Amino acid sequence: MVAVPEPAVVDDSEVSVRLVGISKKYRLYKSRAERFYEMLHPLKRKYHREHWSLRDINLTIRRGTTVGIVGRNGSGKSTLLQIICSVIHATTGTCEVRGRVAALLELGAGFNPELTGRENAVTNGLIMGLSSREIEQRIEDIRVFADIGEYFDQPVKTYSSGMFMRVAFATAVHVDPDILIIDEAMAVGDVSFQEKCFRKIREFKSRGTTILYVTHDRASVTYFCDEAVLLHDGELIEVGAPQRIIDLYSEILTTGRLVGQAVADVPGAALPAPGAPARTYRPGSDVTAPEVAAFLDATGSEDRCAANPLYNANEYRFGNGGAGIIDFLVVERERINPAHVRSGDTVDIYLKIRFDRDYVAPLVGFTITNAQGVVIFGTHSQWLHGAAPPAAAGDVRCYRFRVRLTLSVGPCFIEVAVASAQGDVSDVRSKMILIEVLRDQMMIGLVNLGPTFEPMT
Amino acid sequence: MRRSMTIPVSLTPACLASLRPVAQLAWRLATLQLRDRYVSTMFGGLWAVLQPAALIAVYWFVFSYGLRLPTPASGVPFFLVLIVGLSVWFFVSDALTGGSNAIISNSYMVKKIAFPVAILPIVPVLTGLMIHGAMLGLIAVILVLNGFWPDWSWLLLGYYGVALICFLTGWSLLLSALSVFQRDLAQMLGILLQIWFWLTPIVWSPDLFPASVGRWLGLNPLYYIVMGYRQALLPGSEFAPDLLSGVVFWAATAGLLALGVKVFNGLRTEFADFL
Numbered sequence: 016m017v018a019v020p021e022p023a024v025v026d027d028s029e030v031s032v033r034l035v036g037i038s039k040k041y042r043l044y045k046s047r048a049e050r051f052y053e054m055l056h057p058l059k060r061k062y063h064r065e066h067w068s069l070r071d072i073n074l075t076i077r078r079g080t081t082v083g084i085v086g087r088n089g090s091g092k093s094t095l096l097q098i099i100c101s102v103i104h105a106t107t108g109t110c111e112v113r114g115r116v117a118a119l120l121e122l123g124a125g126f127n128p129e130l131t132g133r134e135n136a137v138t139n140g141l142i143m144g145l146s147s148r149e150i151e152q153r154i155e156d157i158r159v160f161a162d163i164g165e166y167f168d169q170p171v172k173t174y175s176s177g178m179f180m181r182v183a184f185a186t187a188v189h190v191d192p193d194i195l196i197i198d199e200a201m202a203v204g205d206v207s208f209q210e211k212c213f214r215k216i217r218e219f220k221s222r223g224t225t226i227l228y229v230t231h232d233r234a235s236v237t238y239f240c241d242e243a244v245l246l247h248d249g250e251l252i253e254v255g256a257p258q259r260i261i262d263l264y265s266e267i268l269t270t271g272r273l274v275g276q277a278v279a280d281v282p283g284a285a286l287p288a289p290g291a292p293a294r295t296y297r298p299g300s301d302v303t304a305p306e307v308a309a310f311l312d313a314t315g316s317e318d319r320c321a322a323n324p325l326y327n328a329n330e331y332r333f334g335n336g337g338a339g340i341i342d343f344l345v346v347e348r349e350r351i352n353p354a355h356v357r358s359g360d361t362v363d364i365y366l367k368i369r370f371d372r373d374y375v376a377p378l379v380g381f382t383i384t385n386a387q388g389v390v391i392f393g394t395h396s397q398w399l400h401g402a403a404p405p406a407a408a409g410d411v412r413c414y415r416f417r418v419r420l421t422l423s424v425g426p427c428f429i430e431v432a433v434a435s436a437q438g439d440v441s442d443v444r445s446k447m448i449l450i451e452v453l454r455d456q457m458m459i460g461l462v463n464l465g466p467t468f469e470p471m472t
Numbered sequence: 473m474r475r476s477m478t479i480p481v482s483l484t485p486a487c488l489a490s491l492r493p494v495a496q497l498a499w500r501l502a503t504l505q506l507r508d509r510y511v512s513t514m515f516g517g518l519w520a521v522l523q524p525a526a527l528i529a530v531y532w533f534v535f536s537y538g539l540r541l542p543t544p545a546s547g548v549p550f551f552l553v554l555i556v557g558l559s560v561w562f563f564v565s566d567a568l569t570g571g572s573n574a575i576i577s578n579s580y581m582v583k584k585i586a587f588p589v590a591i592l593p594i595v596p597v598l599t600g601l602m603i604h605g606a607m608l609g610l611i612a613v614i615l616v617l618n619g620f621w622p623d624w625s626w627l628l629l630g631y632y633g634v635a636l637i638c639f640l641t642g643w644s645l646l647l648s649a650l651s652v653f654q655r656d657l658a659q660m661l662g663i664l665l666q667i668w669f670w671l672t673p674i675v676w677s678p679d680l681f682p683a684s685v686g687r688w689l690g691l692n693p694l695y696y697i698v699m700g701y702r703q704a705l706l707p708g709s710e711f712a713p714d715l716l717s718g719v720v721f722w723a724a725t726a727g728l729l730a731l732g733v734k735v736f737n738g739l740r741t742e743f744a745d746f747l
Binding site: 041049050097100101102103104116118120125126127129130134137138140142144145146147182193 | 492493495496500501504508580581582583584585586587653655741742744745
């Protein structure tokens with residue numbers, strides 16, 4: 016567990032949202048009847064189990080900051096936002112919110128499906144505290160911003176989820192909120208509307224609106240937010256710089272927990288026994304990280320792939336045998352097995368292969384696919400290097416690919432394979448490695464072509 | 473920000489001004505609800521008239537030809553006595569049925585947006601009031617067609633109308649909050665309304681009973697309203713409700729309002745969790 020630093024003392028006039036000791040308890044019953052018995056029980060017998068969605072959250076948000084809130088599903092993000100919007104009430108603690116709040120909680124913030132988009136926009140405007148006259152003045156802007164044509168005057172039940180979100184977003188941003196709360200709403204829009212939303216949010220930012228932003232899109236947190244908050248199992252783990260929080264979050268996503276320092280957990284990193292002869296690597300080797308040295312030096316021949324945090328248990332393995340991939344290691348500078356890398360980072364992929372028969376020139380390769388299975392890139396040792404040194408039965412050899420991931424794909428899979436020089440496939444481990452190349456908001460597509468721009472005349 | 477809305481107790485100008493957007497929202501929700509109810513039907517708002525008209529026709533037929541009730545002493549046709557009583561009942565039935573569903577049927581708002589939830593039980597009373605207003609307009613026309621011209625006593629309708637609204641608001645607050653936690657309440661309400669209808673002098677006249685029974689009729693708060701409406705709109709002193717029934721009514725209304733506000737405010741914070 017990472018220690019929560021004492022929150023910096025914030026000048027009171029600068030506070031936009033202040034949460035002190037917020038906890039939220041839900042009572043879970045096996046049936047509706049149990050709840051009723053409990054209400055009526057003369058001896059106040061308890062029938063429920065308690066579930067704490069949030070525990071002792073302390074958070075102060077300064078006016079005008081954009082705060083990203085991340086955490087896995089069920090970590091309490093939405094509950095926290097609902098409490099800030101005062102849609103639900105905290106079991107303990109105090110929540111102080113200053114200014115008009117516009118919230119996009121999940122989809123369809125309070126839309127009646129039988130009414131048209133226009134009618135819902137007007138009602139929502141009234142709910143958010145505008146007068147009828149103010150709404151009248153803005154309804155045209157809302158219609159234009161939503162940009163869904165004649166559907167604006169059709170019942171909301173006929174909408175696609177994208178249209179729904181467009182109207183909800185358009186309404187929320189036109190009530191001039193002091194605090195804008197967005198809960199994963201942006202995920203459903205198409206790219207051009209997302210872009211429009213981000214532009215609008217940037218406009219709010221520059222106007223000094225406080226923005227709370229819940230998302231699973233990690234890149235947008237680093238790109239947009241001044242600050243980020245990590246929630247895990249209802250507890251606030253840390254508040255800090257977006258990049259730092261995203262690193263912690265990625266670790267939770269891949270390992271399900273926070274171990275703090277990863278070195279001890281690197282699989283296959285058994286340190287060489289004291290006194291064991293130091294092994295010599297290939298001339299010109301630039302290996303410096305102790306984890307990598309440990310990986311190269313480990314001599315076991317059992318399969319340890321599954322112990323790697325980047326291992327994907329849903330891999331598909333096939334091949335004719337003769338050699339097997341028994342371990343791997345991914346290194347980005349000093350980061351060992353990083354759950355995510357930035358677009359353009361160079362990573363080293365180390366593969367350890369056990370040979371059960373003689374290979375004149377083993378052929379080692381990898382392929383990168385995106386989550387939909389589209390092959391983005393693939394190559395092998397023969398193309399890159401020519402014939403690899405021969406390997407004899409019983410050998411355990413390590414190989415390294417170095418590749419610059421100039422991609423923009425989000426999560427992607429790396430398939431690794433070993434074959435004979437004649438192309439007889441010995442072992443293929445499809446989708447064995449799962450790594451995320453953070454999607455860059457500033458471009459679309461699968462690859463990052465590294466463009467630049469300058470005005471010339 | 474409106475963190476929450478409790479029922480205001482002071483009537484200072486500032487307090488009233490702060491209520492203005494809330495009132496606008498309540499009015500908007502009421503008109504939308506009215507529209508929503510009929511928007512997808514072919515005859516639309518006509519149903520708001522056709523349904524009560526059918527019921528009036530049935531009762532009128534049954535009680536003036538089938539059961540042959542004696543004509544009241546004042547000589548006011550039974551039909552007129554009937555429709556005035558029924559107009560009250562339609563309002564009561566509309567408001568209470570709507571009230572018991574007020575929070576449940578708007579869970580999409582309660583769970584998603586921050587707004588003064590206390591508006592929701594007021595909305596069905598407002599919706600009912602709109603229909604009730606239309607109905608009273610219709611009754612006024614019928615009265616005039618029958619030769620009963622508007623009289624100063626019609627102004628009493630304002631008093632009885634306000635009294636009824638207070639009574640129904642208390643009920644609606646109570647029912648809307650309780651029904652979130654006990655869904656059987658809506659079913660129970662159906663039965664209660666059935667019994668209540670026949671216990672109230674709507675299709676029958678209180679002078680049918682001997683005095684020993686008749687004096688207990690005033691314990692029903694609706695007795696005061698139904699008789700009051702008739703006192704206001706129809707000539708004839710036999711309609712005037714007695715003082716005791718007035719005391720009973722206001723005691724019941726004050727109790728209901730207090731209980732409704734207390735229960736509603738007590739349970740309000742739990743709505744979003746339970747829905």
